[in-house]
Amino acid sequence: MNPLALELNEKLDKEYPALLNMLSDLGQSMYYPKGILSQSGEAKSTKYNATIGMATTDEGIMYTDAVYNQFGDQDPSDIFPYAPPQGDERLRALWEKKILKDNPELVAEDISKPVVTNALTHGLSLAGDMFVNPGDTVLLPEHNWGNYKLTFGVRHRANIETYQAFEEDGSFTLDYFKQALENFNKEKVILVLNFPNNPTGYTPVEEEVKTLVESIKQLADKGTQVITLVDDAYYGLFFEDVYKQSVFTALTQLNHENVMPVKIDGATKEYFAWGFRVGFLTFGSKNETVKDVLVAKLKGLIRSNLSSGSLPSQTAVIHAMEDPEFQSQVDHNINILKERYEVTKEVSYRDEYKELWTPYAFNSGYFMAVKLADVDPEELRLHLIKEYSIGIIALNKTDIRIAFSCIEKSDIEYVFETIAKAIKDLK
Ligand SMILES: Cc1ncc(COP(=O)(O)O)c(C=O)c1O
Known part of the structure; x- marks a missing residue:
């Protein structure tokens, strides 16, 4: 294993050994290299910066007008350069602020800074890279977004199990979820929690969220490591008196050693920006070292499969979020x-x-x-x-x-x- 990965794992082992166990083999091996990106980061303020894989003049980034003309009055430096693998820092800060505003009970210290992903599918797949080994169990409701099967079942070779979430008369129920968790007897499970749900359009009410979180707690108390992937694709589209924070918030409040909350969300549906491919992945943890390690590994995963997301898309979302009319x-x-x-x-x-x-x-x-x-x-x-x-x-x-x-x-x-x-x- 690379010494940088070992160093990250040693930190986890010291601060939060259970989490080291929850990582997949790939998650354990991953690290953020001190390669070109780190070196060019350190050379950013130099006069003759010959580190980066872009082209520049004394005026700034090199570009063509034909491309630039598509972007109105944006600064070329917000359009043409590579975005960092973790995403534009202004966007990360704006999204963190948004999450905290949407979730009044979420404590800023309990979450990592959101990392920008190429929208939610990428975020889910990265979470799979980080936590899912072949043969691990991914537990889903029977009614789920079909792409989970490809992401977790085919790509990560997880064993997908489902539970019923609706009674015969169409009403929502957590009885089968509770049963599934009570009967679960393996060391590790990955739960995907998606509300508002695709395809049923259901979001639990407050009491149901309490029941759901209590069941997760009981499973974790028995020693099972529970990775909860909260897919908030449709967050905010609430039309009745439902639980209007993310289930992620309730899970971070558990603050349980055997529960790892991960939030996956983005501009796709929330901001009606489907093709922009701007999403976020946020870890729930109070421990600064743990958050740094997880973000470093996530940056490594992004660097190794996408390198970095689209800067024009990220810039567009930043400008929208800063627009008072938005x-x-x-x-x-x-x-x-x-x-x-x-x-x-x-x-x-x-x-x-x-x-x-x-x-x-x-x-x-x-x-x-x-x-x-x-x-x-x-x-x-x-x-x-x-x-x-x-x-x-x-x-x-x-x-x-x-x-x-x-x-x-x-x-x-x-x-x-x-x-x-x-x-x-x-x-
Ligand atoms: C539940 C759910 N999660 C994730 C996604 C994927 O979102 P994105 O287009 O941002 O990858 C969808 C898209 O339909 C979805 O329904």
């Missing part, structure tokens, strides 16, 4: 989604559809899902495209997902009426 523009969009949610809720639960489907409880996010009574979801999906020009997602053998985020409020009733008609066509 939050009201975001709120305006959220309000449009809320209005669509309200119509969807009213329409999808109508008595006339009771024979055809059962909605899963939903209160947030982009989506809702229903369990179909006796029609094959894939058959229905194809029929809806062909005969009615409506696109939905067939989730499995019984369920479909409908993204109300993409349907105008005035069209929602028609879409549900037509889905009902299409089901009847197929019966």
Whole structure:
């Protein structure tokens, strides 16, 4: 193992040995090299800086007008250079401030500075690199974002297990989650917690979060090391009286030796900036040395798979977050989604559809899902495209997902009426 990795691991072993155990083999081997990036960092203020892999003139960074003209009045130095692997420091500071504002019970000392990722998928994959060994168990609800299977199941060769999160009548339940944790008897588990959930659009209420965290605590008390990956992709899209902080906050408050909280979030959905690829990964720990070690290893992981994220995207998010009008523009969009949610809720639960489907409880996010009574979801999906020009997602053998985020409020009733008609066509 590289001496720099050994040095990082020794620090962990001294400060928090349980965490060293939670790391994957790759996580243990990883370090941030004292290579070109460190050396050019140290040479930043020199007169003749011949260290960096970019091109410069005495005026600054070299660029072409054809590219520069796409960026309005931005400073070329905020567009063309490489971003650092951990991301632009101004953006990291802005995001940290945002997280602390959104989560009044989160204590600044309990978290690392957020590290910029190439949006959430990259953050989840990095978390997998850091914590998941082949054969480790990743525990997910039955209704989960399909890409977890690729990330953790295929890429990291984890053993994916699922638990039921909804009763037959569509109501949310933690009973099966509790059971799954009570029966869990291995040394390590990776829990992915995603609220608002894709595909069901459910976020727990405060009491449910307490139950969820208590179950995690009981498992950790028995000695299992629990890595909690909190996927906050749809954070903030809350349309009812739900727990409006991140579950990450509740997990950091546990302050349990066997629980490692990791928050993965970003501009993608929260700021309606899907293609920008700006996300963040934040560790929950009080210990400064531990946070430094984890961030150093994460920087090494980023350096080795992406080198660094896109600076123009990061600059755009910085400028947006500093714009006094920005939050009201975001709120305006959220309000449009809320209005669509309200119509969807009213329409999808109508008595006339009771024979055809059962909605899963939903209160947030982009989506809702229903369990179909006796029609094959894939058959229905194809029929809806062909005969009615409506696109939905067939989730499995019984369920479909409908993204109300993409349907105008005035069209929602028609879409549900037509889905009902299409089901009847197929019966
Ligand atoms: C639950 C969930 N997590 C993560 C992502 C990925 O986000 P990103 O586009 O930022 O990689 C998505 C995207 O659909 C998602 O639904």
